[in-house]
Amino acid sequence: MKRILITGAAGFLGSHLCDRFIAEGYYVIGMDNLITGDLKNISHLFKEKNFEFYHHDVTKFVHVPGKLDYILHFASPASPIDYLKIPIQTLKVGAMGTHNLLGLARVKKARILIASTSEVYGDPLIHPQTEDYYGNVNTIGPRGVYDEAKRYQEAITMAYHTFHGLETRIVRIFNTYGPRMRLNDGRVIPAFIGQALRGEDLTVFGDGSQTRSFCYVDDQVEGIFRLLHSDYHLPVNIGNPDEITIKDFAEEIIKLTGTNQKIIYKPLPKDDPMQRQPNIDKAKEILGWESKVGRAEGMRLTYEYFKSLSPEELAKEEHKDFANYIH
Structure with missing residues (x-):
């Protein structure tokens, strides 16, 4: 049985990856410090004999007994609300955390895939974004802690690949949505749906x-x-190229939820990208992959998930205690 370590396992995307690899017959070791993740996302897996969970911060030394065939590094704050509250931890998980996991992969002779992001392109000057575009990033702006953490993460991963011959993979993730997103994490889809459901x-x-x-x-x-x-070790964009303006998307949400809310406008945050659309030619050619779920169907499924939440969950705000991580 293949064994895989998934960091950020209690997060939105990490928990779905745990589900997939369990379904594929892997032994899955989930790891998360729970600063932004939530155990409820993986609680259904605790009964699985092929799943175990480590409550651990990957910026500290990482030890996993036994063999490992694969590592997926998905530990990182991913929403602006989080990485603006914990900027230093965001940088540390991209730098120290990635360094620790690359070292673990080398010791275990495991293949490692690191989760990068479309934010490495910054506010892009080319459209759509291709993997050979170097980006337009403000290193000292408020988003720099996240953008540069991910850019460094890619750099050290490639260094381990070229210097140590480590088997590495890099995915550049574009805006992803679905069940288990946190309602109040600041990203556009849960923000819009939460506002609509609360009237x-x-x-x-x-x-x-x-x-x-x-x-x-x-x-x-x-x-x-x-x-x-x-067998491809260079970065690959994974995302849906179906582009939409935020204003049009807000109108879609109002129609989907059957509410009669208005759209109100506030100043644009500093360095917020004006365009975001992946070129997925490499994913099509190398992986035979392209997105299958249209926005109408995906949003219906996501809305059903949020609609199933209790009124208390809809009303609550995040009250994470970040005190131990601001250093």
């Missing part, structure tokens, strides 16, 4: 002309699964 007006930043391309979580997981098992 609040939908908040659009700027004039709403900025674009995003949303990929349903099942498609994202399939792309990651294929990339891990491919």
Whole structure:
């Protein structure tokens, strides 16, 4: 039986990856410090004989007994609310955490896939974004802690590949959505749906002309699964190229939820990307992958998930204690 370590296992995407690899017959070791993850995302796996969980911070030394065939490094704050509250921990998990896991992969002779992001492209000057674009990133802006953590993560991963001959894979993840997203994490889909379900007006930043391309979580997981098992070591974009403006998307949410909220506009945050659309030619050619779930179907499934939450869950705000991580 193949054994795989998945960091960030209690997070949105990490928990779906745990599900997929359990279903594929792997022995899955989940690891998370739970600063942004939630055990409820993986509680259904605790009864599985082929699953175990380590409550651990990957910026500390990582030890996993026994063999490992694969490592998926998905530990990182991914929402602006989180990485603006814990900027130093965000940088540490991208730098020290990645270094620790690359070292573990080397000792275990395991293949490692690291989760990068479309944010390495910054506010792009080319559109759509291809993997050979170097990006337009403000290193000292408020988003720099996340963007640069991911860019460094890619650099050290490639260094381990070229210097140590480590088997590495890099996925550049574009906006992904689906069940288990945190309602109040600041990302556009849970923010819009939460506002609609609470009867609040939908908040659009700027004039709403900025674009995003949303990929349903099942498609994202399939792309990651294929990339891990491919022979390609350079970065690959995984995302849905179906682009939409934020204003049009807000109107879609109002229609989907059957509410009559208005759209209100607030100033655009500093360095917020104006365009985001993946070029997925490499994913098509190398992995035979492209997104299958259209936005209408994916949003229906996501809305059903959020609608199933209790009124208390819909009303609550996040009250994470970040005190131990601000250093």
